[in-house]
Amino acid sequence: MARTVIPFGPQHPVLPEPIHLSLVVEDEKVVEALPTLGYVHRGLEMLAVKRDFNQMIQIVERVCGICSMIHSLCYCQGIEEMMGIEVPRRARFLRTVWSELHRMHSHLLWLGLFADSFGFEALFMQLWKIREKVMDLNEGTTGNRVIVSVNVIGGVRVDLDESQIRWIKDTLVDVEAGIRKLQSTIMNDGTVCRRTKGVGILTKQAAYDLGAAGPTLRGSGVAQDMRQLKYAGFDEIPFEPVVETAGDSWARGNVRFRECLQSIDLVRQALDKLEPGELAAKVKGKPDGEVVTRVEQPRGECLYYLKGNGDKFMQRVRIRTPTFANIPPLAAMLPGLDFADVPVVVLSIDPCISCTER
Amino acid sequence: MSVEATVITADKLVAEVTRLHNEGWRLVTMSSVEIDAENMEILYHFDKDLKLTNLRLSLPKGGTIPSISGVLFGAFLIENEIRDQFGVTFDGLVIDYQGRLMNECTATTSNSPFCRLLVKHGMTVTKEVK
Amino acid sequence: MLDAYIGVLVLWPLVAGLLCLVLRSPGARKALVLLTSAALAVCAVGLASQTPFTANPNFLASEGTLKVAEALAIVFPAYFLLRGLMEKHALVIIFSCLQLALAIWGMMNMNEPQTVQNAVVCDGLSVTLALVVAIIGSLIAIFAIPYMQHHEDHLKLAKSKQPAFFLVLLAFLGFMNGMALSNDLRVFEACFEATTLCSFLLIGHDNTPVARQSAFRALWMNALGGVFLHSGVLLVQKQFGVVDIHAVVNPALWTGASMLPVALIVAAGCVKAAQMPFQKWLLGAMVAPTPVSALLHSSTMVKAGVFLCLRFSPVLTNTTIGAILALSGAFTFFAGSAMSLGQSNAKKVLAYSTIANLGLIIVCAGIGTPVAVAAGIVLLAVHAATKGLLFLCVGDMEQTIGSRDLEDLRGMVGKSPVTALAACAGALGMVLPPMGMLVGKWATIEAAKSNPVVMALILLGSALAVVCWVRFAGTLMSGKPLPTPEKAHHSSPLTNMPLMTMLACAIGLGMAAPWIDALMLPNADAASVFTTGWGLMPPLFIVCLLAWMVGMKVLGRQTAVPQASPYMGGLPSAEPGTFVGALGKNWALTEGNEYATEIFGESGWTKFAGTLAGLLLLAMVGGAFI
Amino acid sequence: MKMLPTVLANLFSKPVTRNYPTFVRDPFPNARGELVNDIDRCIFCGTCSRKCPSQCITVNKEGGQGIWSLEAYACVSCGICVMSCPVNSLSQKKTYRPVGTGRVTVTLTGKLPEKPAKKTEKPAGAKPAQPAQ
Amino acid sequence: MSFLKKSQIKSPWLLHFDCGSCNGCDIETLACLTPVYDIERFGIVNVGNPRHADVLIVTGTVNPRNAVILKNLYDQMPTPKLVIAVGACGCTGGVFREAPNVLGGVDKIIPVDVYVPGCPAKPEAIMDAVVAGLGKLKGILEGSK
Amino acid sequence: MNLTTFYLAVAGLILAPLVGGLVSGVDRVVTARLQSRLGPPLLQPFYDVGKLMSKIIAPASHWQGMFVRWALVASLAADVVLFAGGDVLMCFFIQAASASFVAMGAFSGSSPYSKLGAQRELFQMLCYEPIFLVSVLCMAKAAGGFDANTIMNAGAQPLLYKMPFIIPGLVFVLLVKMRKSPFDLSACHHGHQELVRGVFTDFAGRDFALLEVAHWADVVVILWICSFLWATGPLQMVVVALVALFVIILIDNVSARLTWRHMVKVAAPLTFVLAFANLMWLYLE
Numbered sequence A: 001m002a003r004t005v006i007p008f009g010p011q012h013p014v015l016p017e018p019i020h021l022s023l024v025v026e027d028e029k030v031v032e033a034l035p036t037l038g039y040v041h042r043g044l045e046m047l048a049v050k051r052d053f054n055q056m057i058q059i060v061e062r063v064c065g066i067c068s069m070i071h072s073l074c075y076c077q078g079i080e081e082m083m084g085i086e087v088p089r090r091a092r093f094l095r096t097v098w099s100e101l102h103r104m105h106s107h108l109l110w111l112g113l114f115a116d117s118f119g120f121e122a123l124f125m126q127l128w129k130i131r132e133k134v135m136d137l138n139e140g141t142t143g144n145r146v147i148v149s150v151n152v153i154g155g156v157r158v159d160l161d162e163s164q165i166r167w168i169k170d171t172l173v174d175v176e177a178g179i180r181k182l183q184s185t186i187m188n189d190g191t192v193c194r195r196t197k198g199v200g201i202l203t204k205q206a207a208y209d210l211g212a213a214g215p216t217l218r219g220s221g222v223a224q225d226m227r228q229l230k231y232a233g234f235d236e237i238p239f240e241p242v243v244e245t246a247g248d249s250w251a252r253g254n255v256r257f258r259e260c261l262q263s264i265d266l267v268r269q270a271l272d273k274l275e276p277g278e279l280a281a282k283v284k285g286k287p288d289g290e291v292v293t294r295v296e297q298p299r300g301e302c303l304y305y306l307k308g309n310g311d312k313f314m315q316r317v318r319i320r321t322p323t324f325a326n327i328p329p330l331a332a333m334l335p336g337l338d339f340a341d342v343p344v345v346v347l348s349i350d351p352c353i354s355c356t357e358r
Numbered sequence B: 001m002s003v004e005a006t007v008i009t010a011d012k013l014v015a016e017v018t019r020l021h022n023e024g025w026r027l028v029t030m031s032s033v034e035i036d037a038e039n040m041e042i043l044y045h046f047d048k049d050l051k052l053t054n055l056r057l058s059l060p061k062g063g064t065i066p067s068i069s070g071v072l073f074g075a076f077l078i079e080n081e082i083r084d085q086f087g088v089t090f091d092g093l094v095i096d097y098q099g100r101l102m103n104e105c106t107a108t109t110s111n112s113p114f115c116r117l118l119v120k121h122g123m124t125v126t127k128e129v130k
Numbered sequence C: 001m002l003d004a005y006i007g008v009l010v011l012w013p014l015v016a017g018l019l020c021l022v023l024r025s026p027g028a029r030k031a032l033v034l035l036t037s038a039a040l041a042v043c044a045v046g047l048a049s050q051t052p053f054t055a056n057p058n059f060l061a062s063e064g065t066l067k068v069a070e071a072l073a074i075v076f077p078a079y080f081l082l083r084g085l086m087e088k089h090a091l092v093i094i095f096s097c098l099q100l101a102l103a104i105w106g107m108m109n110m111n112e113p114q115t116v117q118n119a120v121v122c123d124g125l126s127v128t129l130a131l132v133v134a135i136i137g138s139l140i141a142i143f144a145i146p147y148m149q150h151h152e153d154h155l156k157l158a159k160s161k162q163p164a165f166f167l168v169l170l171a172f173l174g175f176m177n178g179m180a181l182s183n184d185l186r187v188f189e190a191c192f193e194a195t196t197l198c199s200f201l202l203i204g205h206d207n208t209p210v211a212r213q214s215a216f217r218a219l220w221m222n223a224l225g226g227v228f229l230h231s232g233v234l235l236v237q238k239q240f241g242v243v244d245i246h247a248v249v250n251p252a253l254w255t256g257a258s259m260l261p262v263a264l265i266v267a268a269g270c271v272k273a274a275q276m277p278f279q280k281w282l283l284g285a286m287v288a289p290t291p292v293s294a295l296l297h298s299s300t301m302v303k304a305g306v307f308l309c310l311r312f313s314p315v316l317t318n319t320t321i322g323a324i325l326a327l328s329g330a331f332t333f334f335a336g337s338a339m340s341l342g343q344s345n346a347k348k349v350l351a352y353s354t355i356a357n358l359g360l361i362i363v364c365a366g367i368g369t370p371v372a373v374a375a376g377i378v379l380l381a382v383h384a385a386t387k388g389l390l391f392l393c394v395g396d397m398e399q400t401i402g403s404r405d406l407e408d409l410r411g412m413v414g415k416s417p418v419t420a421l422a423a424c425a426g427a428l429g430m431v432l433p434p435m436g437m438l439v440g441k442w443a444t445i446e447a448a449k450s451n452p453v454v455m456a457l458i459l460l461g462s463a464l465a466v467v468c469w470v471r472f473a474g475t476l477m478s479g480k481p482l483p484t485p486e487k488a489h490h491s492s493p494l495t496n497m498p499l500m501t502m503l504a505c506a507i508g509l510g511m512a513a514p515w516i517d518a519l520m521l522p523n524a525d526a527a528s529v530f531t532t533g534w535g536l537m538p539p540l541f542i543v544c545l546l547a548w549m550v551g552m553k554v555l556g557r558q559t560a561v562p563q564a565s566p567y568m569g570g571l572p573s574a575e576p577g578t579f580v581g582a583l584g585k586n587w588a589l590t591e592g593n594e595y596a597t598e599i600f601g602e603s604g605w606t607k608f609a610g611t612l613a614g615l616l617l618l619a620m621v622g623g624a625f626i
Numbered sequence D: 001m002k003m004l005p006t007v008l009a010n011l012f013s014k015p016v017t018r019n020y021p022t023f024v025r026d027p028f029p030n031a032r033g034e035l036v037n038d039i040d041r042c043i044f045c046g047t048c049s050r051k052c053p054s055q056c057i058t059v060n061k062e063g064g065q066g067i068w069s070l071e072a073y074a075c076v077s078c079g080i081c082v083m084s085c086p087v088n089s090l091s092q093k094k095t096y097r098p099v100g101t102g103r104v105t106v107t108l109t110g111k112l113p114e115k116p117a118k119k120t121e122k123p124a125g126a127k128p129a130q131p132a133q
Numbered sequence E: 001m002s003f004l005k006k007s008q009i010k011s012p013w014l015l016h017f018d019c020g021s022c023n024g025c026d027i028e029t030l031a032c033l034t035p036v037y038d039i040e041r042f043g044i045v046n047v048g049n050p051r052h053a054d055v056l057i058v059t060g061t062v063n064p065r066n067a068v069i070l071k072n073l074y075d076q077m078p079t080p081k082l083v084i085a086v087g088a089c090g091c092t093g094g095v096f097r098e099a100p101n102v103l104g105g106v107d108k109i110i111p112v113d114v115y116v117p118g119c120p121a122k123p124e125a126i127m128d129a130v131v132a133g134l135g136k137l138k139g140i141l142e143g144s145k
Numbered sequence F: 001m002n003l004t005t006f007y008l009a010v011a012g013l014i015l016a017p018l019v020g021g022l023v024s025g026v027d028r029v030v031t032a033r034l035q036s037r038l039g040p041p042l043l044q045p046f047y048d049v050g051k052l053m054s055k056i057i058a059p060a061s062h063w064q065g066m067f068v069r070w071a072l073v074a075s076l077a078a079d080v081v082l083f084a085g086g087d088v089l090m091c092f093f094i095q096a097a098s099a100s101f102v103a104m105g106a107f108s109g110s111s112p113y114s115k116l117g118a119q120r121e122l123f124q125m126l127c128y129e130p131i132f133l134v135s136v137l138c139m140a141k142a143a144g145g146f147d148a149n150t151i152m153n154a155g156a157q158p159l160l161y162k163m164p165f166i167i168p169g170l171v172f173v174l175l176v177k178m179r180k181s182p183f184d185l186s187a188c189h190h191g192h193q194e195l196v197r198g199v200f201t202d203f204a205g206r207d208f209a210l211l212e213v214a215h216w217a218d219v220v221v222i223l224w225i226c227s228f229l230w231a232t233g234p235l236q237m238v239v240v241a242l243v244a245l246f247v248i249i250l251i252d253n254v255s256a257r258l259t260w261r262h263m264v265k266v267a268a269p270l271t272f273v274l275a276f277a278n279l280m281w282l283y284l285e
């Protein structure tokens, strides 16, 4: 039987970002899939030699717009650890608030795109409608919808006042109600289940061996979440990682859906723990030494390896992002799929090519 | 301060990685860093129950080391990226992008942290001014 | 004059064939084939202009001829038996023995039947078959001249086997005509057996192991068909003492009588028409050189089968046998269409589609009303032309690129545009309105009004056929053919002439379908044809003409501008038909059709459909006892 | 079919769409929008140009004149320069910079301070942005 | 203005291509399609196929690998066409101008009709840009009679 | 053919595309409302077509223009047949020809997406044709003829009472024909699909505009035939068509896209069997 070769991407309507898959299909079953990256590669790790360690905050925030706040959080934590800076308590909880708001908007965004990948336009619209409320929270509190840019080394540069806190809490009630209404659609709708259940199965062992991260890993039953490392305010906020065991696209979707609800709860807890205090510690000197630091991004574990040498320019900023780790599992899942399921499975790892390539 | 890591040589690398893998460690990533004009290091980060263990491998830029992608398929992307950036050749890479993972420029020189030869618009190769 | 026409139609081909054998020179052969073709065409048209008529040409009616016919009833099975013994083919031996036994038993025990009034009774059905044989068959014979030359060049034969080949080929046409025209069951039977012999010889012509195997498969199945026919004929003779076909097909004769003979005769027709479960012999026939398969599929052999069924259809109207026959025909149509959908071998696509379409004609025979029979005749004629065209095209393309796989024929429109476009026209003519096949199908559905299962099966089958043929045409038209090494292809005028004529026939007949239909109907019905349903057709043709003109104009305009580069997600291509993909490699944009083999796979369907059709056949014969 | 109540509810309630060009929502009070320089206040110290992560500000002193120019479309509105300006001459509007059909470089000239400037008098608003080409 | 010309203004279909953007501008472009902004009000549909698109929205910086794609997509669009560069990156390269693998803004490769500043550009700004682009097109159409 | 028939035919030629365009406009507005959006103007589809008409672009294949024209003519011819009260079976066969020409045009294109789209288009045809035709057979059986006129004048009692089981089948056909979820397999309205724009990927500019018009004509035919179910008067028929349209839009908005394997193996056989059972019931009654 003759095979069809499909150049899938880099420009393709179901792909939010450019990545190319050279797909070989037979009767619409994938027999071979090879990815190509590099369409959004900027080489920004390399900018460390041209921008000082403070300016690098704004650079790493733009590794990716979707979880920009968490990138700068990770970077700042690394530098703080290197320079031995103690971050004030209020700043730590504020960081928690924004990082969870980011997770929420990211997951809603992704759930929408996921719905789009199997042609469920109304669900996409509904989710993004809810997400706009979270975006408003971001803009209202920080001044920018996406790149909130709140982190500085030693703490944060924006504060929340009482009225804002109340506003956040009120809005979250709406958001939660909206999300919960969609729960049965995402989890139980017949057509949705038919497109996601049993599609792109990654066993627990495979997920672990291939180095999957985040919801992709947790969807396969591994309870690992970097927030358990108790950075920012997570030392005082108890939480359980969200785990699903099926390992298919449905499970990965559900992990994210439930994490969304969990984030709402975490934001509330963090807001409740806010006490008056300093926003940022004073910073003196230049970073020197070597650290590895990890945080949990919406897409999973993000690792920064930082090396300074006492200069104002870092010697090395190495960013390992979750999607980078999730590409090999994706490559392993693709063969054998129906061509129609390719977008679903590609989206199910929540590919963020921007940070994969940097 | 510096990252705790077991120093390892290229010939023992695969055995050590296999051992860690069998003990249930998960490969998080590898970090490459330039030490000086000629030398670089690669750190292998492994995770188990939120704890990190690291291997540190020193090598000359543009050198050749064994690939661990045969043991851990997930490593192929990282190794390809390091090859892109530092011109290190990995022996036995399962999917080899030939130094073209991120870009067509293959002119990675041995003394570079990342290539300094850029393909600028118009597709002429120009030396980057630094 | 009529006698001369008939003489030329029936006897001349055999004579010309023998001359080929004797003269052996290619030039003479060419001349003889061309001459025969012309003569056949002229005579058939001459006959058609006189239809309906009866005649009593001496060479068909004489005592001697009848003796020969009776002798042949023994000679043919004896020859089959001989070949069977040589090949040690059990089934052939068994069935030819049965045939022999029947023939001998019949000779010993049967009283001389009433003499036949008219040796030749020519009505619409007969003349249609004669025309099909004379025109379509001849065209294929002409096509065979350069084809066989090329074929033998390929095989590097020391001694040409073409004289023998053309002897059989031409004689085949004569026997077909004999069958179409003769009104005496015994003569008919002799011709019927003769076609079995001819097809056996033609399929086995190349004498490769596969060819031999296929030939013997065809032989045993058709010998079985012969057994059916002969026993049916003997029973008729016994019941009524007549062998005059037109007397036999009078429904009045059968009231109260056992229908078993009719069931047997119709079963023989089904075997010859390669209806399931006997489709295998026709598939095997695909190994033969293209002119042979074209001949078997379009104008001869299988048409003999449906001709037989249509001939007997008046007595099938409103009988259980008729209903079951219609059902089994409809089922074959459905299953054949489904199986053709799962094939990538172009010739197999054609084969299954032939089987399917014959099933459709059988449905008409099973219904047996004048409207249905008229639809059946239309289908018979149009199918012959269209399928003949498709075979010639596939054969020609096969000689061009050396493969008959649909996947390899992709984008043929770039390599040999004329043939490919002709093939597309044929393919679309198989399924699209206002062409004859669809019109016939439409008429059949409406004629089967009383049988919902048959209608539903036809609808399913027709949907399958649409997919199959549009995909076939689409594959040929597919853009950006892959760069394959071009092979020199010498297309001679003798290839193109039959091809183009066939194209004209296919389109002409396809368009003329409603009028043919009107011609075939009894006068009372014919009058109403264009005022009711068919009234749509003439305006539709005008619309088609307009669309054609507009289409051509746009085609001209678009051909004048350069083509856009293909959309490949924005990727560049280093050379046409490729893109620069993963690993920086140059990926060829290969394509494959979807055959959904998990649904339309051949083996599963063969088992399922074979069993079901077999049961239907048994039911039909059994139905005769009710 | 689980979506049915939601979509029906949508059908019978008002669309959430903000009819944008007709209806413009007030910007948030702390929105980080277009960057403006109150050039009369600027002392051309160059801090902003050094701190800017996007390196889109250049400050030049020529012949007693200070030239502050901003490559407007490269500015990422981060506000670092605003935070670092010693005399608070920089500020960000609440509204975003309008779209344009050509690249824009904002060039402002002002007098250099004679001495360590200690002017507190509030000057008139910044000069309008000038398209460079 | 004839119906055909008018409909060119009333039905701009867009193609969005992400050249090395950080996603920030992408998601804001996507947000334009969603209920709160709903650019379908202007007849805009995101078609995802250059052969159907009238407006090319480009986010992010250009690098050698995606420059080829960008050019291809632009060439495959029917004329008349508009190009909108979104965000600091699309306009000039933004913060990444000096990164080793960045060539700069979109206008290095294809002509840009409207620049949308911001990092990321707000959905309202993107809508403004489409309107501005259509205004430009309208001018051209009226000029050409 | 008398004069009334002729006028009706001309009306069909002109009205059908207009009505189809309006249907499409209504569809887009209602869809937007279901998604809590304001949506485009009602006449948006006409602007779209007008825009496409005035675009300049090279064809992806020389043959496409021809096939597009043929498809358009076939679609309009099907309309005319129906308006003039002709044979419904033939009307549908003509429409199938239109779909075939679209597929042929897609095959002759050069992008792999277009060809995959063509394959899927054909599989869709495979699925909806028999179901639809069996439904027509039901109507014909109950009304006593295959003519649109005969069926529409079938009597006082709506046909629906006699053929409840063809409803799922008709809904399926409508979903496929209008390219709606869950069966927008060969091309979906907006391009967010694995096949980009499927069969339409390679058509552009004027060719694409004409295809859209052909599509409108098709939709009118199908909706009209569905409205035979309650053909007790013109108003009732319009209401049935509108209800059908609304149901289709609703289903589109509450379901994900399924795969063609699912369609061929589950959805189509199921609805076919139901429709066929209805047919048998009518015969056995």
Ligand code: SF4
Binding pocket: A063, A064, A065, A066, A067, A068, A071, A106, A297, A298, A299, A321, A322, A323, A351, A352, A353, A354, A355, A356, E023
């Ligand atoms: S994981 Fe995705 S969203 Fe997060 S920083 Fe990376 S690219 Fe952005």
Ligand code: SF4
Binding pocket: A041, A042, A043, B084, B085, B102, B103, B105, B108, B114, B115, E100, E101
């Ligand atoms: S800068 Fe050049 S060599 Fe270096 S990683 Fe990027 S593309 Fe590769």
Ligand code: SF4
Binding pocket: C147, C150, C151, C152, C154, C155, C289, C290, C398, C399, C402
């Ligand atoms: S390729 Fe054709 S001509 Fe050649 S040997 Fe085979 S059948 Fe004969």
Ligand code: SF4
Binding pocket: D037, D041, D042, D043, D044, D045, D046, D047, D048, D049, D059, D068, D084, D085, D086, D087, D088, D089, D090
């Ligand atoms: S704007 Fe402020 S920081 Fe910049 S040069 Fe002027 S005074 Fe200095």
Ligand code: SF4
Binding pocket: D035, D051, D052, D053, D054, D055, D056, D057, D074, D075, D076, D077, D078, D079, D080, D081, D082
């Ligand atoms: S706002 Fe940020 S990017 Fe813009 S000029 Fe100021 S520091 Fe530079």
Ligand code: SF4
Binding pocket: A062, A065, A147, D076, E020, E021, E022, E023, E024, E025, E026, E059, E060, E086, E087, E088, E089, E090, E094, E095, E118, E119, E120, E121
């Ligand atoms: S302009 Fe800003 S938000 Fe937009 S892509 Fe560039 S860095 Fe990201």
Ligand code: SF4
Binding pocket: F024, F027, F177, F178, F179, F188, F189, F190, F215
């Ligand atoms: S083509 Fe599809 S999407 Fe467009 S109007 Fe028709 S049904 Fe709607």
Ligand code: SF4
Binding pocket: A116, A119, A120, A121, A124, E046, F188, F189, F190, F191, F192, F193
């Ligand atoms: S209809 Fe669906 S696929 Fe199309 S643009 Fe909208 S969300 Fe995307």
